[in-house]
Amino acid sequence: MDNTSAVLFCYSKAAGQLKKSFVGSRINLLFEQKSLSDLWTLIFNEPVPAIPEVLLAKEIEKKALSKFISQYEFFIGQFDNPPLVLTTPLRRYEIENLKEICDSLAAGEKDLPELIDLHGKSVLKTEFWPDIAAITDGTIYSWLNTTPKKDDKQKTDFKLDLQLVQTLWKSVQLCHGDNKLAHIKLFREEFVLKNIIWALRLLLYYDMTREEIIQNLFYVTEAPDTSDPVAGPAIKVLDYDVENYSDWAKWDYARYLNPKIEGEVWRVNPAWIEKSCAMNIKNRAYAVFHQNPNEDVALVAWFKLKSFEVNCIRTAVESLRLNVSSQDAMAILGIDSEKRENE
Numbered sequence: 017m018d019n020t021s022a023v024l025f026c027y028s029k030a031a032g033q034l035k036k037s038f039v040g041s042r043i044n045l046l047f048e049q050k051s052l053s054d055l056w057t058l059i060f061n062e063p064v065p066a067i068p069e070v071l072l073a074k075e076i077e078k079k080a081l082s083k084f085i086s087q088y089e090f091f092i093g094q095f096d097n098p099p100l101v102l103t104t105p106l107r108r109y110e111i112e113n114l115k116e117i118c119d120s121l122a123a124g125e126k127d128l129p130e131l132i133d134l135h136g137k138s139v140l141k142t143e144f145w146p147d148i149a150a151i152t153d154g155t156i157y158s159w160l161n162t163t164p165k166k167d168d169k170q171k172t173d174f175k176l177d178l179q180l181v182q183t184l185w186k187s188v189q190l191c192h193g194d195n196k197l198a199h200i201k202l203f204r205e206e207f208v209l210k211n212i213i214w215a216l217r218l219l220l221y222y223d224m225t226r227e228e229i230i231q232n233l234f235y236v237t238e239a240p241d242t243s244d245p246v247a248g249p250a251i252k253v254l255d256y257d258v259e260n261y262s263d264w265a266k267w268d269y270a271r272y273l274n275p276k277i278e279g280e281v282w283r284v285n286p287a288w289i290e291k292s293c294a295m296n297i298k299n300r301a302y303a304v305f306h307q308n309p310n311e312d313v314a315l316v317a318w319f320k321l322k323s324f325e326v327n328c329i330r331t332a333v334e335s336l337r338l339n340v341s342s343q344d345a346m347a348i349l350g351i352d353s354e355k356r357e358n359e
Contacts, residue, residue, distance in 0.1 A: 019312070022094040027309050030318045033087060034305070039298065039325045043351060046332040047342035052076065055332060073333050080329045082133055084322045085109065089135055091315055100187040101199060102312055105319050107183065110138050111176045114157060118172065121146055121163040156183075178234055181207060181246070185236035195311040198304050202316060204245060205300055207234055209293050211250035212269065216286035219254065226254050258284045269293070291350035298324050 017025065038046050038059075049055040052072045053064045059080060067075065088106065092098045113131040117140075120129040128145040140157070144150035149161035156179070164172040188199040211233045218224045218232060233240045233247045240247035249268065256263040261276045264284060274288035298321065305317035328349060335345035 017094050017096060019095055019097070019099070020310075022091075022096075022098075023310060023312055023314070026091040026094055027314050030091065030305075030315060031309075034318065034321065037322065037325050038328055039321045040302075043328055043346075046328055047335065047345055049332070049336070052333065052336050055329075055336065059329065069337075073337050076333050077326075077330050081109075081326050084326055085132070085134065087322070088315075088319055089137060091318075099190065099312055101184075101191055102315055104180075104184050104187045105316065106134065106137060107180050109134060110140060111180055113138065113142075114140060114152070114160070114176065115173055117142070117145070117148070117151065118160070118164050118169070121148060122166060122169070174232065181234045182236055185246070191313075195308070195313050198308050198311065198313040199316065202301060202304055202313065202320065206297055206320075207246045208249050209269070209272075209289075209297070210234065211247060212253055213286045213290050215250040215254060216258075216284060216289070220258065220284075220286065229254060256284075272296070291347070294350035 034040075036042075045058060046055065049058055052069055056062075056064045056072065056076055059076065065072065065075065085106070092102055092106075095102070109132045113134075116129050116131060126146075128142060131142065139155040141151050141153065141155075148163055152158050152160050157176070160172065160176075184203060188196065188203055191199050215229050215233060218229045224232075230240050230247070230251055233250055235241075235244045235247040237244045240251070242248045242251050253267070256267075259282065261273075261282045264270060264273055267273070269289070272289045272292040274282075274285040276282045301317040301320040301324075305314050305321065308314045308317070328351075331345055331349055334340070335342065
């Protein structure tokens with residue numbers, strides 16, 4: 017189909033799928049189940065496979081992710097020429113596969129590890145296992161042509177993640193008008209906050225210097241500095257006093273701060289910020305989806321919502337395996353007191 021027809025067709029399908037998904041008021045259902053078998057039946061509405069519980073836990077996560085990817089690839093397949101902004105999000109899982117390949121090679125594994133099934137959409141040439149150079153040859157990952165040493169793993173993973181962020185940003189810049197503005201809103205809200213939380217963790221828990229922290233931030237321009245739309249806000253908070261609430265009171269993201277309690281010493285808490293903003297990002301994606309039925313940004317919003325659903329399913333699985341209470345499990349996701357109006 018041409019892009020306009022494809023967006024309208026896919027939006028109708030996506031809206032119907034969201035009504036059945038576990039991203040709004042139905043999230044609670046995931047955490048009300050008493051067993052992995054009950055969870056399987058709830059999510060997939062089909063007979064539970066006769067396998068040990070440990071394998072069932074893994075199968076639930078695997079099947080949920082595979083179903084999500086298949087649905088998204090179906091949407092992309094409706095476009096005669098899908099825009100880069102729609103195809104790039106799937107690179108996230110391609111990068112996860114590449115990291116898994118590198119880890120297995122570093123560990124001396126003989127067999128190709130189990131990878132996320134991208135249904136033939138991956139550029140990685142896994143048939144050349146264990147030759148990493150051949151696997152990445154001719155792809156955007158061709159710079160990764162040797163197995164990273166243990167000490168280089170973190171740098172390699174960061175470079176892969178940074179490459180994805182920058183590719184996503186470039187794809188957004190190819191959009192136009194209100195569609196572009198909506199894409200930027202979705203993109204910046206997610207990655208600015210990720211940078212801020214990461215910067216605070218490195219500052220408070222790893223005692224890194226300002227320059228060391230900056231070099232570990234995502235950026236989308238030539239370098240991570242205060243003018244970068246993604247790195248800039250995180251760099252600015254490095255100048256705030258982490259124990260002076262007044263420094264943070266007029267911050268753009270002050271609504272996510274841990275509260276100041278009279279008589280107690282206050283210190284900025286990145287874990288609190290992470291939980292506070294998690295549901296806001298999800299709700300922003302919901303708003304973008306409903307406000308842009310004629311634009312491809314709605315499908316990117318759907319992608320984020322369904323990614324959130326997969327994360328919720330994983331958390332529900334782990335809570336059952338580890339016998340964690342539903343309240344504590346939901347609190348991990350920041351949804352213990354979530355208000356779900358208009359969902």
